[in-house]
Amino acid sequence: MQETILKTIGLGKSFKGFSAVSDVNLDVSRGTIHALIGPNGAGKTTCFNLLTKFLEPSSGQILFNGLDITNEAPSQIARRGIIRSFQISAVFPHLTVLENVRVALQRGLGTEFHFWKSGDSLHVLNERALELLHEVGLEGFANEETLNLAYGRKRALEIATTLAMEPELMLLDEPTQGMGHEDVERVTELIHRVARGRTILMVEHNMKVVSSIADRITVLQRGAVLAEGSYHEVSSNPLVVEAYMGSHEGAKL
Amino acid sequence: MNQKTKLLYGILVLIALLLPFQDFIYLVFAMKVLCFALFACAFNLLLGFTGLLSFGHAAFFGTAAYITAYLCKEAGFSPELGIVLGVLGSGALGFIIGSLAIRRQGIYFAMVTLALSQMIYFLAVQMPFTGGEDGIQGVPRGTLFGLIDLKNDVAMYYFVLAVFLFGFALIMRAVNSPFGQVLKAIRENEPRAISLGYDVDRFKLMSFVISAALSGLAGSMKSLVFQLATLTDVHWHMSGEVVLMTLLGGMGTILGPVVGAGIVVGLQNYLANIGSWSTIATGFIFVICVLAFRRGVVGEIVAYYKSKN
Amino acid sequence: QSGAKVSGDVVKIGVLTDLSSTYSDLAGPGAVIAAKMAIADFSKDGTVIGKKIELLSADHQNKADIAANKAREWYDKDGVDVIVELVSTNVALAVMEVAEQKNKITLVSGAASLPITNEKCTANNVHWTYDTYALSNGTAKAVVKQGKKNWYFLTADYAFGAALERDSTNVLTANGGKVLGTSKHPFPNSDFSSYLLKAQASGADVVALANAGQDTINSVKQASEFGINKKQTVVPLLMFITDVHSLGLNAAQGMYLTEGFYWDKDDKTRAFAKRFILQHKRMPSSVQAGVYSSVLAYLNAVQKAGTDDTQAVMKALKSTNIDDGLFKGKIRADGKFEHDMYLLEVKKPSESTSPWDYYNVRAVIPAAEATQPLSLSRCKLVTNK
């Protein structure tokens, strides 16, 4: 069962001589929640961008299910089942909340290029969309224009949309950022729930979230892996404490 | 579509059908409006629903006009064949220009399309078969399917109307189709659409080609209605005009471009007698529209009804 | 004459011209005024064979489709019998086409291309004022005969420019001249200095301008800026008095050009011009004079035929000698109005004694020489016979 779903070999990226990520070897096991943490500017988002090909790696290889996907286009990677969310909220502001989720579900129908087909053909997706909205507590906003949602709710919507893709591997970039405590708890619980049957790789600064659900943690610093292991192992590593967590008091924030 | 809208469309179609039975509106004028309305609708598909401002749509309109005019006049093709080939031609050109242009965004997209269409213009001036600045004149309207003689203005009118309705329905359908939903999503947030697995460039290209082909359809029809294809059809002024029509009518609304086309063509026609004042008057209309009726005529009406409800 | 057959009980004349863009000075509002004058001169009460004469005017903006659309509407809906003026060739051709279909008349004054009475000729059309054949024969021949045999062309890169260049080159070589080079410039264009430098370096005697309107004006202006008009002769192949007026004599002096009408030619033209300037504040261009002449001739032909029926009027037009004090000649089978043309030289500022006193008439080019011989015509009306 502990099969590797995502593997990077010597992944690196430099911007005009500044190397943001260097020689990262990740090994994400199927069915786990894997957290990527590290100080600001360590290269976490950049890693995500490389994995989803929003950035072109300067070096290294990416293997998904043993398959080399290093040279594939972003949308192709998405269709393989690797779906990401963004650090700064990414929704479709002028679509309704329901439509937001439906856009993601729609790909499953295989009719995305059918410009001659009626839009009503999408209504079959409504039920599933509402279900997903319910999961993130947004069912009451289904017909609201997304623009009008508060920040935290937009984040929740983003997770629902990502879930709609039925991803094999979900990449979440700071999913709880900007959320109220209630929401954080709900989303944490949500992630935990949806993690069953899929794999999650997440960046998160909220140690409460990380400690409660992450099976395995990789700590990046200055673009390189500093430590790896369970929360317990990592949080007791003095290097990590110094570079990232601060005093243990802080870790419990 | 709700009941009221359906009723409105029904009434409009009925009026259009009855148009030949009156004297007040000149039929050729009505045909011109329909051609440009189709052109503007096709353009709106790109601007209003994909968020791409093309400043070179005259290239498609004109290319199809030239192809149809040439085939019908010099090669003796039947009108339906001439039109089909014209549309295919502009669709193909749309594919080429589109593939180059969609790689860029915003104002750059506009400028690339402008540049490429300037090259088409250059070709139209230079190539022998276009007849230079005289254009291709005296294009025969021919007989449709070997049955209907299009020389008759009424027959031609119904033909144009049928083609327009076909194009209009297609666009309306496309906008609300699954494809249209994805386009809307792309316009709203492109990176997110990519991350959901949509090959954004293919969608943009597709809508570009559809828009180009339908613009070509309008151009082909125009060349038959007026029986000529000239440089005006490929000039950047034409590209500008279609932008104006769309905006005046209300971009992103279904009926807006039709209304806009009616207004612009009507202005051209009825202001034609006042010479330089017509330029000034047109200028004022734009300024006032932008400052006061930004949503365009149809957009304003829609907004008014929305605010009332 | 109350039994006369007049369509719609009114004789309608449409002036379809460029009211707002490139050619609006040489044709434009002035052409409308000229047409009005012709009607007034024809009859005090504005009638012909007892029917009212009505005048319409519209702007075609130099766009063939707008022109064709307007023409159709006029013929179909408004009952217009004849459309006059039609500056710019593509407009003229488009409207002639419509007129032929609708069996109505066109009297072209402003457009210049030879094909109007050749391969594109129609039975219902008269080409009134001038054509490129007359321009090249007039100017080119006269200049070559002065011994200026080496020419350099600045040609607008479109069919009209090419035609002007070709026709002049034919005349040039037939008279022992030689083309040293050609620069094709885009149309429209505003800076001509590169071409002028090349022309200058070519050492040609003559720098010929095969272009029109603003392009010609700017070429002449810049030629004088570069001092080209001091050593070489600048010859605009198509230039109107309105162009000379806006250029000013300083830049324009010494040029040769050909026109079908000059206001200061004789007493009759001066009398017409005096009345015209009162209304328009500018002297008439040859195109505007041509509109006057064509409208007057049309009304006379209606009178003569006793109807406004197209065939009858065309027959009357083609069978009458025209002499209205501005133009004198007759209309040929191919629709060309054959009349004398004038070779003009632009005066020096010091020679000009009053406003609009711009030309010395250097020669009269007889009608026969200013018109393409019928034997060479490619007009279907002539070749079919």
Added chain:
Amino acid sequence: MSNMALEVKNLESWYGESHILHGVNFAVRDGEVVTLLGRNGAGRSTILKTILGLTSKRTGSVEVYGTETISMPTYKIARLGVGYCPEERGIFGSLSAEENLMLLPEIAPGGMGLDEIYEMFPNLYERRNSPGTRLSGGEQQMLAMARILRTGAKLLLLDEITEGLAPVIVQKLGEVVTSLRNKGFTIVLVEQNFRFAAPLADRHYVVEHGNVVEVVQQSELAAKASLLNEYLGV
């Protein structure tokens, strides 16, 4: 009684047609630190924006150091000595990190020097020549905070400054705010992270539906814990 730094009375505010704030009242004395707490969408960020006149319409009264600003243009309000760290960070992408830092005009004497700032945020020093929006999320957050420290503004409006920051940096920011407070700065803090805010502030305002619904003094924190819990779900 020390002077009022900020006094907000009956403040109402709109984004286009939507009415967001419905009569907000609160006051901050010179040298105080207060927080605005509330759930997502309660209107906390809007309060800060409205103080600076960044919403499309506002009514009521906002006095900054005793000057009524309700009909002042935004830039003049800022010049009264207000520093603003916006929610979405507002880093300028066409400027380098350092240009971003240097961009803000000094509106009062006593701003921090560049060295001091780089010492506080060494990441920024390292990335100073990168275009502003190329910085990582957290680096942008630091930059947004750092640049207002340069201007000498004494009244700081800080919107979610701990968002997306590593725990070490959050700790450090806590120290920064404390030291600013000791230097006499007046701070209005919008925070999601109550544990971060709790020890720093003199007073907490709870915002709900565009209104201040509860005021909790530092001293009452323990007593009103359950109330807060109800409002915020802490």
Added chain:
Amino acid sequence: MFELLGITPQGLVAQLLVGLINGSFYAILSLGLAIIFGLLNIINFAHGAQYTMGAFVAWIGLTQISQWLGFPDLSINYWFALIIVPLVLAGFGLILERTMLRRLYHLDHLYGLLLTFGLALIIEGMFRHWYGISGESYPAPELLQGAIPLESIGIILPKYRMWVVVISLVVCFSTWYVIERTKLGAYLRAGTENPKLLQAFGINVPLMISLAYAYGVGLAGFAGVLAAPIFQVNPLMGSNLIIVVFAVVVIGGMGSIMGAILTGLGLGLIEGLTKVFYPEASGVVIFVIMAIVLLIRPAGLFGREK
């Protein structure tokens, strides 16, 4: 003598100079456009009309104003026009900005483009109505009349054109210096991105924007005065130029000041050479270059990638 495709080296130098002159016009105009676009987010379609207006105002000052005001001796000569006309135009720009453009900043580029397009029509239509299409002649100032004969190559270069090159380079580079080498430049760029926020930092953005527009329009007017003695002053002189200038701005990179200047000059040269070697293509060469540049460097030669 060595010749390249029928052109002597001296001839080539002369041609390059001529190209540089056109380049100077492109540079001034695209500079103005770039400033306006960069800061107001508006594609100033009226730029061409404002250039025309500059030329007309100069001409009116020289020949008409005496009649208007009834002082027969009053006439604003070229040198005064060079200062007064840009100020008049800047004032005009200020009014436009305060009354109309101001309402459009938060909207899509499209609306600014449309509004200024309408303004261009009005301005052109007015001049067309008053002064006709053929336009008027504006004489070069006496000091700069005549030409420098380069006898050795049989070529004459007008003094006035030399002056144009010099003065436009001076104006362009001082503008560049002010914008890029002072803090103003940083304000301008930041203001482009997020004007509201910049205001929240205490900068009077509305004023900055008004002045920038006025300056851009003033530059257009300045170019108009410079052009008056070279080209016929006619209502369409600007609209023929404006599309090319747009292309120049795009090739240079939107919002890049130096890009606008250098590209303007460079394209003038290239266009000039095209006129010499393959004149048929001179009308389209800039667009071909633009297409190529955008495909290779999407943000333009000097633009920053987003």
